[in-house]
Amino acid sequence: MSEYENGDGAQTRPFNLKMPAWPVALVVLVVIGCGGSGVSGGLSSPVLESMPAFQREILKDGEVTFPELERAFFSFLRCVDEAGPWQASGSIRPSGEADITVQWGAHEPSSVDDQLLDEAQSRCGDEYFMLVHGYYEPPAPDDEDIYSGRLSRQIFECMLERDVHLPHVPESQEQWLATVDELDTVGQMAFRECEQQTLMESRGS
Numbered sequence: 220m221s222e223y224e225n226g227d228g229a230q231t232r233p234f235n236l237k238m239p240a241w242p243v244a245l246v247v248l249v250v251i252g253c254g255g256s257g258v259s260g261g262l263s264s265p266v267l268e269s270m271p272a273f274q275r276e277i278l279k280d281g282e283v284t285f286p287e288l289e290r291a292f293f294s295f296l297r298c299v300d301e302a303g304p305w306q307a308s309g310s311i312r313p314s315g316e317a318d319i320t321v322q323w324g325a326h327e328p329s330s331v332d333d334q335l336l337d338e339a340q341s342r343c344g345d346e347y348f349m350l351v352h353g354y355y356e357p358p359a360p361d362d363e364d365i366y367s368g369r370l371s372r373q374i375f376e377c378m379l380e381r382d383v384h385l386p387h388v389p390e391s392q393e394q395w396l397a398t399v400d401e402l403d404t405v406g407q408m409a410f411r412e413c414e415q416q417t418l419m420e421s422r423g424s
Contacts, residue, residue, distance in 0.1 A: 267279055270350055271345065271346050271347070271350075273291070273294065273346060273347050274291065274346075274347065274348075274349075274350045274351050277290070277291060277351050278350065278351065278354060283351055283354050283355040283356070285313050285355075287351065288311065288315070288351060288352065288355045289311060291347055291348045291351035291352065292309075292311045292317060292348055292352070294347040294348070295343050295344055295346075295347040295348035296308070296309055296319070298339070298342075298343035298346065298347055299321075299336075299339050299340055299343045302335070302336075302338075302339035302342075302343065303332070303335045303336060303339055304323070304324060304332065305321050305322060305323050305324075305328075305332075305336065306321070306322040307319065307320070307321050307322075308320055308322070313357060314357045314422060315352065315355050315357045321336065364392075365414070365417050365418055365421055366389065366390075366391055366392040366394075366395050367390050367391055368390075370417055370421055371388055371389060371390060371395070372388050373413075373417050373420075374395070374410070374413045374414060374417050375388045375389075377409075377412075377413035377416060377417065378406075378409050378410060378413050381409040381412070381413070383402065383405070383406045383409045383410070385398060395410075
């Protein structure tokens with residue numbers, strides 16, 4: 220079985236979404252980073268006129284809402300999906316981050332296929348998505364304390380999944396730090412991973 224072949228013989232390949240200035244994770248799910256700093260007062264007419272018509276229509280009022288971001292993202296995704304012998308699917312969150320997968324058919328993708336995919340994502344991104352995503356301003360994250368309540372228990376359960384057993388669920392950052400200080404290196408690394416995971420999930424990432 221190929222390293223990209225799943226159980227039914229289809230080929231799943233990483234999708235390298237070329238989005239300058241935004242982080243991309245080269246795994247089966249490609250992660251597009253958060254949006255930019257917002258339009259801030261609107262764009263001048265010359266700037267708007269230089270944009271592709273689809274994105275100009277969204278940006279002309281000086282604001283990018285999440286429904287508009289979704290519209291741009293799924294237009295981009297549909298464009299990519301229709302451009303070659305693959306199936307592109309994905310989702311986008313209010314944080315501005317998105318997951319994308321590209322599913323190939325049963326044949327092993329060639330270097331020509333890879334080039335076609337690169338060209339499609341570049342062309343479709345330019346046409347439908349890159350500017351809208353760059354001007355989108357995500358909502359401010361919640362200020363919920365991850366070291367108490369349900370999020371503290373989430374860290375605790377995450378650590379259990381990594382075979383790190385604590386005597387109780389700490390209920391403050393001070394308690395967590397004191398508890399972690401008693402752990403070995405493996406336990407401390409597990410805490411950092413679970414802490415980061417819980418923080419990202421609490422912010423809708």
